[in-house]
Amino acid sequence: MADGDDRQATFGSDGSLETETTPDATGENDFGEQKEPNETDGGYSRYVVSSLLQKAVRRSDEEVAAWAAWELARSGYAWNLWDRLNLYVVEDLRAGSDVALTIERYEALATERWEPDAWKGRLCAVHASLAAARARSTREASNADAYFGAVAEIRAEARERGEEPAHDFPVGDLEPEGEFDAVFDGHTGEGSKRGRGTRFFKTHGARVGPEGEDEQSARWQRLAMLLDEEIEYDAEELDRAVEPVDPDDPWGESDGVDEDGHDSESDDDSGGDGTGSLTDFAE
Known part of the structure; x- marks a missing residue:
C-alpha cells in the first residue's frame, strides 16, 4: 500500500x-x-x-x-x-x-x-x-536503494561465513591510503590522527567535479590561500586546489603527496617560494 x-x-x-x-x-x-x-x-x-x-x-x-x-x-x-x-x-x-x-x-x-x-x-x-x-522519468533512486540493500545482505552473510563478499559497496572497506584517501581529512578521526588539517583539505578534500571551479571562484580560492597567515602554499598546491578532478578517475590524486597534503617532490625549481604574488591573481 x-x-x-x-x-x-x-x-x-x-x-x-x-x-x-x-x-x-x-x-x-x-x-x-x-x-x-x-x-x-x-x-x-x-x-x-x-x-x-x-x-x-x-x-x-x-x-x-x-x-x-x-x-x-x-x-x-x-x-x-x-x-x-x-x-x-x-x-x-x-x-x-x-x-x-x-x-x-x-x-x-x-x-x-x-x-x-x-x-x-x-x-x-x-x-x-x-x-x-x-519530466524525465527514471527509477535510479529506487534501483539504487534495492541494489545497495541487496549488497548489504550479501556482505553481512559473507562476513558471517568468514569470506569475501561476491558483491561489495562501491567504496569497499573505505580505509585511509585507499582509493578514497581524500575523505580522511581533519573532519574525520583518522584524518586528525594523521595531522591532515587545512592544507590537506584545501588541496585534496575541497576539490570539485570535472567542470572545475569557474574563473572567479578559482581566483578567490587562490587569493584566500595566499592570504592565509598560518599556511604558506607553493605553486603546485595552489594549482592542485583549483584543478578539476579527472572524470575517469575522480578520486585520483597526484603522486608524491605526504601525510599533511604537501607535495614532497616540490623544490626551488618552481621559482622562489612558488607562491607568486597577490597581483598575479587579482587581475
Whole structure:
C-alpha cells in the first residue's frame, strides 16, 4: 500500500480490511448511485486510479495521467492524488529536476488557496500531472536503494561465513591510503590522527567535479590561500586546489603527496617560494 493510504484503510482485530471514506469522497457517482468506500465518481477504485496515475506518469502517457489526476481530485481524493505525485518525485523522477518544485506549488494552490475538488483545484491537479508526465522519468533512486540493500545482505552473510563478499559497496572497506584517501581529512578521526588539517583539505578534500571551479571562484580560492597567515602554499598546491578532478578517475590524486597534503617532490625549481604574488591573481 502506498504512503498515505493508511489514512483511509486499516485492518480490524479479526484481520479484515476496514475502510474509511473522507467526507469529500462521499455522495453519488456519475450514475446516480451511492458511492462505495474508496470509489471514485466514475465508478472506479481509487486504489486503481491512484496506481494508474503513477504508472502513466512513469510511462509519459500525458492524457491518461491527466485523467487520473482529474478523477481523483473531483472525487474527493485529492490527498491521495498529491501523495502519489509527491511519491513520484522521489521514486520516479530524475534527481535535480525542477518539476518537484512545480508540483509542490500546484499542490499549495489547490489545497491552501482553493478547494482541491473545485474547478481551480482540478486544473492544478491536471497541470501537476502533465508536468510530471513530461519530466524525465527514471527509477535510479529506487534501483539504487534495492541494489545497495541487496549488497548489504550479501556482505553481512559473507562476513558471517568468514569470506569475501561476491558483491561489495562501491567504496569497499573505505580505509585511509585507499582509493578514497581524500575523505580522511581533519573532519574525520583518522584524518586528525594523521595531522591532515587545512592544507590537506584545501588541496585534496575541497576539490570539485570535472567542470572545475569557474574563473572567479578559482581566483578567490587562490587569493584566500595566499592570504592565509598560518599556511604558506607553493605553486603546485595552489594549482592542485583549483584543478578539476579527472572524470575517469575522480578520486585520483597526484603522486608524491605526504601525510599533511604537501607535495614532497616540490623544490626551488618552481621559482622562489612558488607562491607568486597577490597581483598575479587579482587581475
